Structure formats: structure tokens, C-alpha cells
Amino acid sequence: MENGSRRLDMTKEPVKLPEKLAATQAGVVGLGLMGTSIVTCLLAAGHKVTGLDKNPSRRRGLRRRVGKFLREMRREGLLARDPRSVVRNLRSSGDYADLRDCGIVIECVREDLKLKRQVLRKIEEAVPSETLIGSNTSALPISQLQRGAEHPERILGIHWGEPAHVLRFMEVICGRQTSLERAEHVVELARRWNKEPTLVRRDVRGFITNRLMYAMMREAFHLVEAGYATPADVDRSVRNDLGYWITFAGPFRYMDLTGIPAYAAVMRDLLPDLDCGKNVPALMRRVVRAGAKGVSNCKGFYPYTAGQARLWQRLFLKFSYEIRKLALKYPEDVGDRPVKRKNPTARAG
Numbered sequence: 001m002e003n004g005s006r007r008l009d010m011t012k013e014p015v016k017l018p019e020k021l022a023a024t025q026a027g028v029v030g031l032g033l034m035g036t037s038i039v040t041c042l043l044a045a046g047h048k049v050t051g052l053d054k055n056p057s058r059r060r061g062l063r064r065r066v067g068k069f070l071r072e073m074r075r076e077g078l079l080a081r082d083p084r085s086v087v088r089n090l091r092s093s094g095d096y097a098d099l100r101d102c103g104i105v106i107e108c109v110r111e112d113l114k115l116k117r118q119v120l121r122k123i124e125e126a127v128p129s130e131t132l133i134g135s136n137t138s139a140l141p142i143s144q145l146q147r148g149a150e151h152p153e154r155i156l157g158i159h160w161g162e163p164a165h166v167l168r169f170m171e172v173i174c175g176r177q178t179s180l181e182r183a184e185h186v187v188e189l190a191r192r193w194n195k196e197p198t199l200v201r202r203d204v205r206g207f208i209t210n211r212l213m214y215a216m217m218r219e220a221f222h223l224v225e226a227g228y229a230t231p232a233d234v235d236r237s238v239r240n241d242l243g244y245w246i247t248f249a250g251p252f253r254y255m256d257l258t259g260i261p262a263y264a265a266v267m268r269d270l271l272p273d274l275d276c277g278k279n280v281p282a283l284m285r286r287v288v289r290a291g292a293k294g295v296s297n298c299k300g301f302y303p304y305t306a307g308q309a310r311l312w313q314r315l316f317l318k319f320s321y322e323i324r325k326l327a328l329k330y331p332e333d334v335g336d337r338p339v340k341r342k343n344p345t346a347r348a349g
């Protein structure tokens with residue numbers, strides 16, 4: 001079954017989500033940074049959730065971490081129910097057999113092909129053959145994760161953004177052997193999780209946003225390493241240019257809004273000049289060798305005191321909720337609607 005040769009009929013009605021799947025029990029394997037926010041999102045959407053981690057301390061702290069996120073969602077108006085009753089739908093376990101009743105399981109362990117394959121095999125052994133299995137890999141090709149699977153047609157990429165209980169982002173990715181119908185079910189399910197999902201119809205390493213983001217990061221390193229600008233200069237420019245329009249438009253709509261031919265002219269001269277390096281940039285290697293992890297250990301491209309690191313993290317979360325509200329006022333079809341009032345955004349909220 002090759003999805004590469006198949007195309008979706010964009011004119012057809014959206015697929016109907018099987019009711020059984022809409023109300024299914026969900027499993028999350030790997031309760032680290034992302035697994036915790038994914039568990040929160042699934043609970044808030046009404047699923048019963050089993051969270052599984054091999055590390056007992058991750059399991060012990062889960063209810064407290066998720067409870068905090070749910071209270072935060074409630075404060076921000078994203079959760080109508082009492083967080084205490086929602087968190088009662090959460091179970092944690094270290095035993096894969098406890099996933100047996102799940103209709104969907106999301107793998108969220110470290111980004112390591114061998115480990116992810118092992119974990120997917122363990123999930124397959126525990127669940128019925130129709131259970132959907134999603135991997136929250138950032139960039140591994142889904143077809144490689146499907147290799148050796150018993151039922152590869154139900155394995156697909158479900159790429160979340162962090163924090164998963166706040167962001168509207170989700171990419172649903174078909175591997176070579178994924179059933180397109182099942183991927184469409186996940187897209188429908190994701191809408192119930194309050195996401196605005198994208199279906200990636202053919203397997204490609206890095207999917208959409210990571211391919212674009214890493215192309216940008218490579219160029220950012222090039223500009224710094226070649227002495228054109230400091231990291232702070234690069235950050236300032238990107239925030240005030242791309243950062244200003246990208247939540248509203250995306251690259252193709254932005255070109256429509258600002259005049260297409262100019263981009264063709266710039267591409268002709270600029271593309272040959274951009275960095276096409278294939279290796280991890282030297283500056284990145286040096287920073288990693290020096291033990292820098294970022295705000296989590298107060299060592300990064302910028303220096304942090306412990307208080308500053310905490311403040312950056314808190315402000316980033318606050319900003320995530322605020323930008324979410326702003327983006328919801330300007331949905332992707334906002335300009336396609338008939339405009340009767342003077343202020344088109346007044347209808348869009």
C-alpha cells in the first residue's frame with residue numbers, strides 16, 4: 001500500500017470519525033516533557049488516559065504535573081470541567097499490558113530510532129490489531145518506524161507541538177504503509193482535541209515545520225559563524241519580521257499579500273548564496289560539548305541565572321496562551337468570508 005501514488009479527493013465530505021474512536025481510551029508511552037502535556041490534552045478532550053513510563057519517578061509525579069496544567073487550562077478558559085474530576089480519568093503504569101483497552105496509543109519516548117522501534121513493538125504486543133499507534137517523533141521517517149511491525153497500516157506520525165495542551169499545531173503523517181483512511185480518522189480526532197491538524201500524505205523526514213525550521217536554523221548559524229551578526233541580532237530580526245507575520249499568514253499566503261514577482265527575483269539571486277551545509281554547525285557542536293541544554297540548566301546561547309531561566313519559561317507559557325487567542329481571531333480562512341462590517345476581525349472571534 002503506497003500512499004505516494006494516492007491523492008486525497010479534496011472535494012469529498014470530511015471523513016466520519018467512528019464513534020467508538022471518538023470516545024476511546026487513550027495511551028501515552030513516555031511521560032517526559034511532551035508526554036505530560038499530551039496526556040493533559042487528551043484528558044481535557046474527554047478521554048480516559050493511561051500514561052506509561054519505565055521510570056517510576058516520572059509516573060509518581062504525573063498526576064501532580066498534569067493537575068497543574070489542567071488548572072492552568074481552566075484559568076485560561078480552555079477547560080469547562082473541574083480539573084479534579086478530569087484528572088480522575090488518568091491512570092499511570094509501568095506495564096504495557098495496561099494499554100490493552102486503548103483505541104489509540106501515542107509513543108513519546110526519546111528521539112532514537114532503535115528505542116522507538118522497540119517501544120512500538122511492545123505496544124503492538126499489548127493492544128488489539130485495530131488500535132491506532134501514533135509516534136510523536138520530531139523527524140524520523142514513519143516508514144522506518146513501520147519496518148518489522150505486525151500491523152504497519154495502523155502506525156502513523158502524530159507530531160505535537162510543546163506545550164501540547166495549548167498549541168493548535170498538529171501534523172498527522174502517513175508512512176509508506178499507513179492506511180490513509182486511518183490517518184483521516186486521526187485528523188478528525190485531532191479536531192476534537194482542539195487542534196488545527198495538517199495531513200502529511202507522503203512520508204518525508206522532518207515533515208513540514210521541522211524542515212522549514214531547521215533550514216532557518218542552519219542559516220542562522222551560518223550568519224553568526226561567518227561574523228555577520230550575533231545570536232541576539234539574528235533573534236531580534238527574526239522576531240520582528242517573520243515573527244510578526246507568521247502566525248497570521250504562513251509563507252504562501254504572505255507572498256500573495258506582499259506581491260509574488262519580487263520573491264521570484266530575490267530567489268534567483270539569493271538561493272545560490274544560502275548555506276547548504278550537511279553537518280551540524282561547529283558553533284552548535286561547541287555549545288553542546290560545553291554541556292549547554294538551555295534554560296533547563298541555565299546554560300545556552302545566552303547566560304541565565306536560575307531566576308531568569310524560570311521567568312523565561314513562565315513568560316513563554318503565558319505568551320503561548322496569548323498567541324493562541326490572537327490566532328483564533330484570525331482563522332486560516334478569515335479573509336475568504338463575506339465581509340459585511342467595517343472590521344472583518346469582529347466576526348472572526
Ligand SMILES: NC(=O)c1ccc[n+]([C@@H]2O[C@H](COP(=O)([O-])OP(=O)(O)OC[C@H]3O[C@@H](n4cnc5c(N)ncnc54)[C@H](O)[C@@H]3O)[C@@H](O)[C@H]2O)c1
Binds near residue numbers: 136139
Ligand atoms: N520537546 C519538544 O519540544 C518536542 C516537540 C515535538 C516532538 N518531540 C518529540 O517527542 C519525543 C519525546 O520528547 P520529550 O522532550 O518529551 O523527551 P523526554 O526525554 O522529556 O521524555 C522521554 C520519556 O520517555 C521515557 N522512556 C524512555 N524509554 C522508555 C521505554 N522503553 N518505555 C517507556 N518509557 C520510556 C523516559 O523515562 C522519559 O520520561 C521525542 O521523540 C521528541 O523528538 C519533542
